[in-house]
Amino acid sequence: MKVLTAHPGLFNDDNVIESNISFVPFLNFLREKVSEEVADPRSSFYKIIIDKFESNPDTLKPISDSTDLSKYKEYLDLVTAAIFPVTTNTETDIYGIGVPYRFAIFYYSDLFKKLFSDDGKDLVAVPEGISVQQVKKDKITWLYKLILEKLYHFPMNYKNDIIHTLTAPDGSKRFVKVNIDPRFVDVKVKGDLPPLDYKLFCSKQVTPESMMNLLPPSMFELEGFVIWTVKDVTQSESLNTIKSLVMNMKSSNEVESYHTVERLIPTILGIPEITAHLVPFPVVNGKNVLEEQFATTDPILGIGNKKQQQHFFQLVLEQLKKNPNPLVIPDVDEAAIAAHPFLKYLPIKNIKSFLLCPITHKKEVLGMLELACSTPNALSADPLWRLQNTYPLLVLMLNRSMGILESRLNEVIKDQFTALQPAVEWKFVDAAWNYLLTPEDERKDIESISFDEVYPLYGAIDIRNSSVQQGNAIREDLQEQLELIRDTLVAIGQTIHLPLLEELLFKTNDFLNGLDNSLVAGEDMKVNEFMKQEIQPVLEHLCDGNDELKPLLENYFAKIDKTEGHVFKHRREYEESLSAINSAISQYLEKERGYIQQSFPCYFEKYRTDGVEYTIYIGQSIAHEKKFDNLYLRNLRLWQLSSMAHIARLTQKIGPKLKIPLETTQMILMHSTPITISFRSDERRFDVEGAYNIRYEIIKKRIDKVHIKDTGERLTQPGTIAMVYSYVREMEELKKYITFLQSKNILGPEIEELELEELQGVSGLKALRVKVNMDQQ
Template sequence: MKVLTAHPGIFNEDKVIESHISFVPFLNFLKEKVAQDGEARSSFYKLIIDKFESNPNILKPIPANTDLSEYKEYLDLLIAAIFPVTTDATKDIYGIGVPFKFAIFHYSDLFKQLFSGNGSELTAVPDGISMAQVKKDKITWLYKLILEKVFHFPMNYKNDIIHTVETPDGGKRYVKVNIDPRFVDVKVNGDLPELNYDLFCSKQITPEALQQILPTSMFSLEGFVIWTVKDVTQSETLNNIKGLVMNMRTSNEVESYAALEKMIPVILGIPDVTAHVVPFPKVNGKNVLEEQFSNTDPILGVGNKKQQQHFFQLLLEHLQANPVPLIIPDVNETAIAPHAFLKYLPIKNIKSFIVFPITHKKEILGVLELASSTPNRLTSDPLWKLQNTYPLLVLMLNRSMNILESRLNEVIKDQFTALQPAVEWKFVDAAWNYLLTPVEDRKDIESISFDEVYPLYGAVDIRNSSVQQGTAIREDLQEQLELIRDTLETVGQTVHLPLLEELQFKTNDLLENLSNSLQAGEDLKVNEFMDQEIEPILRHLCEDNDDLKPLLANYFAKMDKSEGHVYHHRREYEESLATINTAISQYLEKERSYIQQSFPCYFEKYRTDGVEYTIYIGQSIAQEKKFDQLYLRNLRLWQLSSMAHIARLTHQLGPKLKVPLQTTQMILMHSAPITISFRSDERRFDVEGAYNVRYEIIKKRIDKVHVKDTGERLTQPGTIAMVYSYVREMEEFKKYITFLQSKKILMPEIEMLDLEELQGVSGLKALRVKVNMELPVGA
């Protein structure tokens, strides 16, 4: 039998330690067995001992590179003693090798197949392990052997190595290689230094340090090691899945599921199978579908979001009524007819399919789907192999639920919750006082309020946003109706149905009546006509007539996949609006941390058509720092300067927008301090007291206020409007305007305006100044 070795240049093992094949350790082991009373195979062992000792030459060390064919009869006896008679060389994986070296001189056929891909050299480095790690493991193994056999230290060392091997069908299996050194003697060359076991253990001496104390040149090895290999695919894959579950978090959730889906076919041991795991977490008590998991799913990856949600609900209803695996060995029209959610399996070339619900405490957590392109590949037979995997799937899906809850909480905290660092200290105090109160005496937690704080309000609005949105809706409806009209005319030339003429009439009527201003409910009426009358007929004709398929495919290709209608004008409007709002929000988020550096303040930002914000500053918000009016004046100057920056920022975004949108900027000046308190029901701060409510009323009603006696809107693109009630407020802002005009941020002219009376509010005035749009944004 040919000796299998690793490439000689990989490890340079001969330079590490001298190693020879020897049968003496094996014979000594047999002699110990024979000496034991009651050993059942003593006679057999004596025959082996006598046979070996009858040839003194066989007891000498044999160089590792010797041709062992002349020792065949001795090797046969050795194999018969070591391996049981039930061992099958074609099914079992084993070998006998030179100590320390990757050199195997007797091996089973399957061993050679797995560990010698080209038939001449051993695969010495397992998949996923570096060469440096293998060398370190080998030297560690060697020193533990020396310490155990020479110094008689009790060593608890692992002889197992996990290999990843490729199967002929392209799959992966895991095998555990055990290297047994019981038939190895360690020979000593020269005098040994003294080693204290207690000192050795307490210092945890590394192999590198041992090489200084005990050079390997002091030792040589004689004997042989036994390699045994077991298939541990199931246990190793389960361990990998456990690792996925334990390490899964928001940042790697999708990647964790992708890794899991590759492991499940390995556990099943079925080629040509793909697995898909889709979590069905709950939000407000209802199962929901996350797009990141559904896009590539055989059932739910249909492209159209409405249809995807429809299939999801159908699948959910089926699983709730039948919480057992749905097995379709041979996917055909008859087999999937009872299940509408499986409609697209044949189109995706899926010939065999299983839907396996993952449940816990009668709640559906998600599904495992198995698919194959080979008919009858999937049946109920292999599902028992998932019994150990199932609890891990439950854990992983529950983990996804926790991740989603964390993400929801992050959004809520970011978008809705008022607990910013500047005020969080007061909530912590209240919570601590609540915990200090004995349970039996606890009532409602104390209210959170801040007295004598100054409000600063600013609003960036999108000019004519509702008009722009209405125009986008009308243009989309008009385009789709014209597409329907043209499609029906062409279809009518091939299919002669009076109903088509009636639909053409309705389409033309809707087109003629589609008003420029788009009356309320008009879009719903048109959408209902398209969804309930046009789409079903066109789909039926598409499936029933090969000549019409290209025409109708062209029609459906122009529909937005997520909305099911022509939607590109609205999409362009929404993208343009989102671009502006995102730019404003990002700028304000950056500025929020900047303004906190001078004095702690509460900054509340929220979106309407544009972006609005309210800032509160005062002594009661600061836990330790002393408040002074200079911090308030500094913040008001920042407010005016930042509004100018936002005006330039949104102006320069204009050429990049698909729909031209302009912004207006407004500031409300309110010089009197107010009291705010936290409303637990709405999780935000609100003003307290009748006088303070006036401030809130003004905020809500000035967004569309007009200049008195002109009908002109106060807010105009390219300007900043500053609303005030008292002369001292106006005089303060004029100072800031003059300063920013000197820096060329604002244009020279200032408009002094009286405003029309609002319901419940009168006497408002305003300053209005133009922004220098030519100044670069960063200036």
């Protein structure tokens, strides 16, 4: 029997500790059994084994794992007979006998070899999802716990189990628990054994690295063998995975969580050839609804036409509510489709066996589980009993989806309709209460909500040259697709001759020449219309009607984004990069929102453009139960400056991780005169009141791309903070904050004092500009 070992060089076990095969620890174990006062019924069998080994002195010596073990086969058979039950089957049971500490198995069942070796060669020693470094750490931990238990007799509570994910011979993914039993291993010391205090191990955690310094592995050697036994724990591990998914499911990972559960269900059922689909039916305003994100790949609902999708959804819902039992269609034929019209598209998807199971709780339909297979009669109701432990988790998952949808609905409602914050909500509550106190026949419009004498603080983080970057992404996508069309048309022309193809090739080259340097306004629309109206129909027709061209054209369509219908790579990279920056800024500001509210209640409004902008209002009229003082305003202005520095460093830090390099600029508007704001019911947001106050809004809208006077240079620059102001006293206050942050090495030493160009309706603006110390943490 060949010794199964891990890939050479993977662990270098020989360099860690000397280890040899030995039957002596096993024989000593049997001798103890034979000598026990209470006779073991198998003692006579054990004596036969002991006599057999003692009759051959070679079997009592250490054996190197490089030795040809075929001459020890009859002895290994006796070991196996003593250790494993007589009912053990080498073809169906999974077990092995290995060298201590090493990934080297010298006696094993046939199924062990199939599952744990690569084509009968190297041993698969590293489970899926675990690094080699982690396995090495686990091995050395196992070794030292063995040494401490065997030599120092410390009570060690250590597990010998490893969970493997592997592919069974039938193709299914299985979870197995591998137990490595070291009871037949002796640890021998080379020299004197150093003393160890057990209290040391009770009082603090001892790392493998510290143990290697305290007790080098070279001081010891191992003799004996370990027993590998394997138990299928697919059900329990799958359930644990689903539990974890449900507990950690949120809006951002909801769809992927469903996909993971769908991959686990065939494994739980033990039918790898089927596919599973789980679809929630949340309730909105008393009616079950279908979320498109769960229906795109569904056997019944995953069709292109949304109207048909909703029609089939209603048919399925009606079926599940009328009959809460599983619908089993062993053979999807015309009769089955006639009885259940929502199965209409199953044959087109090559589904020949189908099962539909409602997921219900308290007689309410929460969703459905579908099982599908391309083989007739592959499904029946029998395997469903294996889901009895999974079913409650599916109920929890679907209920969790309902909660996630409700949260999303509330977010939309608050974001789009009623963006109330705790700082100002009290005034809306007062207005609502006064409205309810008024007799119904005397009620008119609800009182207006306004806040007088509040100080505005405005900040803007903009993406530098965002329109240029977006234009470049569009041009590169169009150019890449036109080149793909050109190459495809040239290749088609070598197979068939059509003058129309030459005309399309001419247009394609003409568009390509126009895209060489820049993208003219409206050019992208012309190119997209050309590809949609002229190229797409021709290529689709040739793909359907010409088998010789089909591979070529399928290659073309494979490179086109299925959602957008175009090459979308560069635009997607730009959008992902823009989103990553905006998300990082938004998350930081959301976290800081809580911090600034602790000092004094204020209204914080944040919104996205190409970057992120925010406006903060603070004043006595907002906080009805706390006395306002200018120190809270100054504190907020200092926070505004320091937070902009943090954002500049944050965006620079994530810059190298972006697919498209993007830089941000930071700007603050200083406005020291209090204003009045009121809630506009039509737009569900706060706006300024009064002609003088409107000047503040005009400045906000027109300074985003303002230039320095007589230079043509943009005020906002990457790596800096620009502070726009109108009065000298505002400049002096800003300089105090700048000096403080310079002392903390947050801002650079230079301060630029700048005059700004005249803006429409606004004049006399000035600015300070200071660099951010990007190296400061």
